[in-house]
Amino acid sequence: MKKLSTLLPAGILALLFAAALFSSSSCGIYRFTDAAIPDSIKTIKVNLLENRASYVNPTLSPALSDKLRQKILSQTKLTQTNNDNADWEISGTVTQYSFSTSAITGQQASNNRLTVGISIILQDRKTDKTEKHEVSRSFEFRGDQSFQQAEINLAEEMIRTLTDDIFTKLFSKW
Numbered sequence: 001m002k003k004l005s006t007l008l009p010a011g012i013l014a015l016l017f018a019a020a021l022f023s024s025s026s027c028g029i030y031r032f033t034d035a036a037i038p039d040s041i042k043t044i045k046v047n048l049l050e051n052r053a054s055y056v057n058p059t060l061s062p063a064l065s066d067k068l069r070q071k072i073l074s075q076t077k078l079t080q081t082n083n084d085n086a087d088w089e090i091s092g093t094v095t096q097y098s099f100s101t102s103a104i105t106g107q108q109a110s111n112n113r114l115t116v117g118i119s120i121i122l123q124d125r126k127t128d129k130t131e132k133h134e135v136s137r138s139f140e141f142r143g144d145q146s147f148q149q150a151e152i153n154l155a156e157e158m159i160r161t162l163t164d165d166i167f168t169k170l171f172s173k174w
Helices: 008-023 061-076 147-171
Strands: 041-044 088-105 109-124 129-142
Touching: 041 061, 061 088, 061 147, 088 147, 109 147, 129 147
Parallel strands: 041 088
Antiparallel strands: 088 109, 109 129
16 A cells, blocks of 8 residues: 555645644644734724824724724624723724825826825733834825715725724734
């Protein structure tokens, strides 16, 4: 009877080994589905992100806060609380919301850019430490669109990508 290693090509064996390594929960080094949260942290409070940019999109702050709350609850084992004694508390501010021209064709703007910047604060009440993170993302749109049209067309993408960026900053310890 032939050995298993002679029956399977080396590439398949390497792939199987890598899959076993990454799926092993005892490994603890690489985690792709769980956020890096200490076991002592059980509750979280996500405050409404304040909008202090020079131009205020009135729907951005509540939509972003809600989406972040949903993502944290669906992708971590944390329990949401509105009490002031949460293990972790997240707050933040929209600090930038600006439009600029990113490409010109002839003498007209052919492409514009909306840039959103957010300052996030994670307060850890268990260790009495505070982490500050900055997230910024630019969104391109056609030059023939008004800023209001661009906001409407980019709303879903803005909320999704900014939420992902904030979540990554807060919960990835790479």
